[in-house]
Amino acid sequence: MTGAEAMVRMLQLHGVKHVFGLCGDTSLPFYDALYRLDHGMQHILTRDERSAAYMADGYARVSGRVGVCEGPSGGGATYLLPGIVEANESSIPVLGITTDIATTSRGRYTLTELDQEALYRPLTKRSEVIDRADRIPEATRRAFRTMTTGRPGAAHLGLPFDVQNGQVPQDAVWGNAELGIFPAFRTAPEEDSIQRAAVALATASMPVFVCGGGVVIADAEEELDALATLLGAPVATTVSGQGSLAEDHPLCLGVVGSNGGTLPTREVLSQADLVIFIGCRAGSVTTERWRYPAPGIRVIHIDADPQVIGANYQTEIGLAADAKLALSGILSEIKIAQVKGGAQLVKAAKEKKFSAFKELAGRNDVPILPERIVATLQEILPRDATVVCDPGTPCPYFSAYYEFRESGRHFISNRAHGALGYAMAAAVGAHFGRPRTKTVAVMGDGSFGFTAGELETIVRLRVPILMIVISNSAYGWIKAGQKTGFGQRYYSVDFSRTEHARVAEAFGVKSWKVERPEDLKAALVAAAEHGGPALVDVITQPLQDAKAPVSEWVA
Ligand SMILES: Cc1ncc(C[n+]2csc(CCOP(=O)(O)OP(=O)(O)O)c2C)c(N)n1
Numbered sequence: 001m002t003g004a005e006a007m008v009r010m011l012q013l014h015g016v017k018h019v020f021g022l023c024g025d026t027s028l029p030f031y032d033a034l035y036r037l038d039h040g041m042q043h044i045l046t047r048d049e050r051s052a053a054y055m056a057d058g059y060a061r062v063s064g065r066v067g068v069c070e071g072p073s074g075g076g077a078t079y080l081l082p083g084i085v086e087a088n089e090s091s092i093p094v095l096g097i098t099t100d101i102a103t104t105s106r107g108r109y110t111l112t113e114l115d116q117e118a119l120y121r122p123l124t125k126r127s128e129v130i131d132r133a134d135r136i137p138e139a140t141r142r143a144f145r146t147m148t149t150g151r152p153g154a155a156h157l158g159l160p161f162d163v164q165n166g167q168v169p170q171d172a173v174w175g176n177a178e179l180g181i182f183p184a185f186r187t188a189p190e191e192d193s194i195q196r197a198a199v200a201l202a203t204a205s206m207p208v209f210v211c212g213g214g215v216v217i218a219d220a221e222e223e224l225d226a227l228a229t230l231l232g233a234p235v236a237t238t239v240s241g242q243g244s245l246a247e248d249h250p251l252c253l254g255v256v257g258s259n260g261g262t263l264p265t266r267e268v269l270s271q272a273d274l275v276i277f278i279g280c281r282a283g284s285v286t287t288e289r290w291r292y293p294a295p296g297i298r299v300i301h302i303d304a305d306p307q308v309i310g311a312n313y314q315t316e317i318g319l320a321a322d323a324k325l326a327l328s329g330i331l332s333e334i335k336i337a338q339v340k341g342g343a344q345l346v347k348a349a350k351e352k353k354f355s356a357f358k359e360l361a362g363r364n365d366v367p368i369l370p371e372r373i374v375a376t377l378q379e380i381l382p383r384d385a386t387v388v389c390d391p392g393t394p395c396p397y398f399s400a401y402y403e404f405r406e407s408g409r410h411f412i413s414n415r416a417h418g419a420l421g422y423a424m425a426a427a428v429g430a431h432f433g434r435p436r437t438k439t440v441a442v443m444g445d446g447s448f449g450f451t452a453g454e455l456e457t458i459v460r461l462r463v464p465i466l467m468i469v470i471s472n473s474a475y476g477w478i479k480a481g482q483k484t485g486f487g488q489r490y491y492s493v494d495f496s497r498t499e500h501a502r503v504a505e506a507f508g509v510k511s512w513k514v515e516r517p518e519d520l521k522a523a524l525v526a527a528a529e530h531g532g533p534a535l536v537d538v539i540t541q542p543l544q545d546a547k548a549p550v551s552e553w554v555a
């Protein structure tokens with residue numbers, strides 16, 4: 001068979017069902033193989049490779065399967081990059097396939113020539129441009145094994161034109177479907193560290209868990225619930241860690257940190273005498289630049305990546321292991337745990353946080369307050385809805401105030417790099433990954449401008465997502481930074497108002513524009529119940545005037 005055919009078969013053998021991408025000259029043999037072979041995969045044609053990669057990312061986050069995206073040489077390879085970086089840094093397995101000029105055309109000023117392997121190398125767990133057709137199967141197996149084992153992450157495979165047309169022996173084409181699902185080949189912690197962790201947890205007076213994305217990635221929600229409940233210990237999460245525990249669980253404190261954390265949640269963290277980081281890098285946002293928890297606190301750190309442990313906090317007990325295996329190990333070792341008073345602390349903190357929120361959500365201010373949007377969506381969306389948030393207004397507001405009442409991946413935001421223009425495409429991918437639940441994209445108007453062309457894809461494929469635009473005619477987050485840190489010297493942050501609903505309508509999306517708070521609920525209900533793609537443009541209070549849960553501005 002040809003190299004292109006072998007690539008298609010290798011994807012199929014690893015359980016791939018969806019490929020997001022955009023065509024190009026160097027991709028013609030690959031596309032022809034996709035056309036000719038019976039493989040059961042759906043190709044989702046996008047209007048920008050950036051979107052294709054974000055779709056693959058959103059798909060992987062909700063499905064637990066490797067997301068696959070593809071694009072051609074040159075511009076395709078450079079445009080696919082942002083989504084690959086985000087996925088890699090967020091520990092999400094996304095395979096980026098780029099096609100390339102023929103190996104025989106290298107060094108001759110061939111159109112679109114680029115050192116793709118070098119370009120992707122620092123941004124992926126593995127980058128490989130395959131120079132011989134017969135190496136395609138082995139390189140693909142290596143890519144899947146790399147992406148789904150250890151700390152999950154992205155990989156890149158380059159397919160030169162002549163390699164796609166080369167020959168591959170039939171018997172080389174085999175794969176392991178288990179490597180299409182993550183995490184694969186989980187690693188267990190050492191016996192001794194499990195016992196020490198169990199003793200430390202049982203004897204601490206107020207252990208507090210701080211969970212990053214790793215708990216949901218490892219599917220360790222049940223084990224976490226059991227351990228936290230046994231101990232009576234609060235569970236805080238990072239933005240990416242939402243879903244580690246259902247957010248209405250009596251022990252779930254919600255999001256801590258500078259983006260979505262609030263003073264009452266921070267106070268609970270300050271009461272801890274032992275912090276257990278799980279699948280969490282203890283980075284700048286989660287820890288408010290390494291101030292909360294305070295340095296010097298006793299720390300247990302569980303992470304699949306040993307590099308993370310002890311990087312930011314001196315760590316008493318490190319468990320370089322899969323979160324599910326580590327937590328169940330500790331659970332089986334804890335003898336008599338005295339139930340701590342975590343539930344009371346959590347209850348008091350949440351009451352404080354939500355009473356301030358509810359007051360604002362109930363106001364009839366024009367422009368509409370962000371709190372009103374969050375509260376209305378909380379009221380009308382199904383429990384298991386997936387919400388994808390862009391940076392700007394959406395991320396901190398949903399992180400702080402929207403309660404995801406089912407554990408698992410129901411909240412998605414691109415927290416590694418926070419590039420604008422993520423949510424619409426990631427929501428499309430999330431829909432393909434979990435089509436039976438409602439998927440919602442909440443965008444800033446800045447983000448909408450990055451990604452509007454993808455409305456055509458959404459209409460063509462009739463993707464029934466609900467899109468909400470927070471319209472404030474500004475790069476509000478930066479404007480808020482100029483307000484609080486730079487004496488309100490607003491410089492080059494305002495743009496003109498776009499009629500997002502009319503733009504979407506022109507693409508064929510059913511749309512609403514809402515300016516008055518009393519009209520918000522009816523529009524959101526109608527849009528959520530509309531069977532196809534729907535968009536609600538909400539004229540919203542400028543972020544610099546809002547009481548956003550962003551600690552830099554509160555202080
Ligand atoms: C690609 C990219 N460029 C620049 C930034 C820096 N940035 C962070 S938030 C923000 C403003 C976001 O504006 P908008 O999407 O309108 O949301 P708002 O803050 O107004 O709610 C900018 C420019 C970024 N995150 N991503």
Ligand SMILES: [Mg+2]
Pocket residue numbers: 392444445446470471472473474475476
């Ligand atoms: Mg804006």
